[in-house]
Amino acid sequence: MAKITYIEHDGTDHVIDVKPGLTVMEGAVKNNVPGIDADCGGACACATCHVYVDDAWLDKTGEKSAMEESMLDFAENVEPNSRLSCQIKVSDALDGLVVRLPESQH
Amino acid sequence: MSEAGTGDLTARVVIVGAGHAGGSAAAFLRQYGHTGPIVLIGDEPLLPYQRPPLSKAWLKGEADADSLQLKPTTWYEEAGVSLRLGGVVVSINRGAKTVTLASGEHLPYDYLILATGARARALPIPGADLSGVLALRTAADAEALKEALGPGKRLAVVGGGYVGLEAAASTVALGGHATIIERESRVLARVACETLSVFFQDYHGERGVTFVLNAGVEGFEGRDGHVTGVRLSDRSVIACDVALVGVGAVPNEELARDAGLHCANGVVVDIEARTADPFVFAIGDLTHRPLPIYDRQFRLESVPNALEQAKQAAAAIAGKPMPPHEIPWFWSDQYDLKLQIAGLPFDADRQVVRGDVAAARFAVFHLKGDLVQAVEAVNAPPEFMAGKQLIAKRTPVSIEKLADTTISMKEVAA
Numbered sequence: 001m002a003k004i005t006y007i008e009h010d011g012t013d014h015v016i017d018v019k020p021g022l023t024v025m026e027g028a029v030k031n032n033v034p035g036i037d038a039d040c041g042g043a044c045a046c047a048t049c050h051v052y053v054d055d056a057w058l059d060k061t062g063e064k065s066a067m068e069e070s071m072l073d074f075a076e077n078v079e080p081n082s083r084l085s086c087q088i089k090v091s092d093a094l095d096g097l098v099v100r101l102p103e104s105q106h
Numbered sequence: 107m108s109e110a111g112t113g114d115l116t117a118r119v120v121i122v123g124a125g126h127a128g129g130s131a132a133a134f135l136r137q138y139g140h141t142g143p144i145v146l147i148g149d150e151p152l153l154p155y156q157r158p159p160l161s162k163a164w165l166k167g168e169a170d171a172d173s174l175q176l177k178p179t180t181w182y183e184e185a186g187v188s189l190r191l192g193g194v195v196v197s198i199n200r201g202a203k204t205v206t207l208a209s210g211e212h213l214p215y216d217y218l219i220l221a222t223g224a225r226a227r228a229l230p231i232p233g234a235d236l237s238g239v240l241a242l243r244t245a246a247d248a249e250a251l252k253e254a255l256g257p258g259k260r261l262a263v264v265g266g267g268y269v270g271l272e273a274a275a276s277t278v279a280l281g282g283h284a285t286i287i288e289r290e291s292r293v294l295a296r297v298a299c300e301t302l303s304v305f306f307q308d309y310h311g312e313r314g315v316t317f318v319l320n321a322g323v324e325g326f327e328g329r330d331g332h333v334t335g336v337r338l339s340d341r342s343v344i345a346c347d348v349a350l351v352g353v354g355a356v357p358n359e360e361l362a363r364d365a366g367l368h369c370a371n372g373v374v375v376d377i378e379a380r381t382a383d384p385f386v387f388a389i390g391d392l393t394h395r396p397l398p399i400y401d402r403q404f405r406l407e408s409v410p411n412a413l414e415q416a417k418q419a420a421a422a423i424a425g426k427p428m429p430p431h432e433i434p435w436f437w438s439d440q441y442d443l444k445l446q447i448a449g450l451p452f453d454a455d456r457q458v459v460r461g462d463v464a465a466a467r468f469a470v471f472h473l474k475g476d477l478v479q480a481v482e483a484v485n486a487p488p489e490f491m492a493g494k495q496l497i498a499k500r501t502p503v504s505i506e507k508l509a510d511t512t513i514s515m516k517e518v519a520a
Contacts, residue, residue: 043439
């Protein structure tokens with residue numbers, strides 16, 4: 001299990017044990033963490049699972065694909081550490097990961 | 107009795123239908139702080155799960171029941187959502203505010219959410235009851251289809267819609283052969299523009315899928331109770347090991363209609379997913395709902411629609427602000443193609459193609475004057491995302507810029 005901390009826009013945090021192999025998005029949705037909508041269920045089709053990855057974890061979460069990059073390009077309030085959480089696979093190396101959620105996914 | 111929409115967080119909510127819409131409504135109610143009892147009734151034996159992967163990842167063995175579940179099994183108990191899986195509601199008594207299950211159980215409600223979805227349209231033709239004549243709507247359907255597919259297996263699809271095309275792509279990936287039989291002169295005739303139809307047919311054709319267009323289907327042929335072919339109106343027969351009927355879906359509105367709720371190709375709801383009865387909501391594929399941008403009512407079959415209305419019903423019951431209205435959108439994955447559609451081409455008077463169709467990276471914009479009504483994007487996320495924003499904002503665009511790929515979508519949408 002990897003411990004992932006999801007911090008809502010209002011500061012409420014959710015510390016969740018996520019099974020390696022799931023995505024960061026699935027870890028949130030399956031545990032009813034508010035603020036990650038993931039309308040398309042992880043098909044990289046909607047950009048409603050936008051998160052900000054804590055700077056300390058940017059290297060470990062890997063590179064964005066071209067598809068993810070261009071979806072994010074049109075999301076709201078995008079920052080350099082923005083990711084689509086359906087595209088981050090959880091592994092033991094991500095134990096301790098911290099992500100922050102935007103005010104809105106739409 | 108609680109007042110409708112005043113946010114009585116202790117109200118008793120009964121949700122009929124445990125699909126994407128019903129399951130999400132339960133989850134959103136808890137997210138919005140609702141503490142009252144929630145009963146979720148579904149006629150399938152399964153917890154709410156995602157249906158879109160059934161024609162794709164499921165058939166290819168890349169998804170299982172666990173991975174498709176909306177919430178883990180433990181969540182329902184933790185969240186205090188009481189389940190009646192395999193439960194069938196036979197009637198609603200709106201006066202007494204109860205629903206009655208086939209088992210005879212009566213369940214009282216303060217608020218009722220109808221989320222009974224839609225069912226695959228059946229073909230009333232000879233042989234439709236042969237084994238191996240399948241629909242694709244539920245996990246059980248998908249499992250039956252998966253078992254019939256494999257190397258060398260022949261799938262005949264009646265209906266060239268998204269379900270049929272996605273199943274054909276999965277069949278090819280599994281080493282089988284697919285034939286798509288379509289009544290119209292092109293696939294996706296009801297749901298996409300001709301440029302897209304031709305593109306998808308060519309793309310499938312290059313990968314070995316056979317198309318029979320302008321073809322009426324007269325019946326299914328079989329041996330020992332199992333389908334062996336599809337008989338067309340010209341008497342020719344398409345031989346197959348399994349047949350998939352994908353000719354659209356019809357809303358499961360009978361329960362609502364019998365309860366006196368207004369139905370017109372779906373249960374008629376307002377922009378907050380409420381029926382004419384302030385204590386009854388309807389959400390998802392079941393509903394005939396307003397589309398404010400297009401100034402009309404329409405029945406949408408999509409996950410984003412199910413989620414939007416689930417949020418609306420939950421927000422109304424929990425007394426939370428209404429979520430912002432969304433532009434209808436859809437997606438489909440076939441081979442290495444990602445199709446994303448935003449909006450609906452109502453009242454459109456011209457089409458603008460942006461990008462290179464031959465290179466499988468393009469978008470078709472549907473405009474009414476200089477307003478974007480809809481965009482169909484193939485492997486073109488910027489066009490989809492910017493198009494969706496343009497549809498929502500109702501800002502005019504320059505046709506010349508839109509067609510010019512040297513000008514970025516950011517600039518076009520600016």
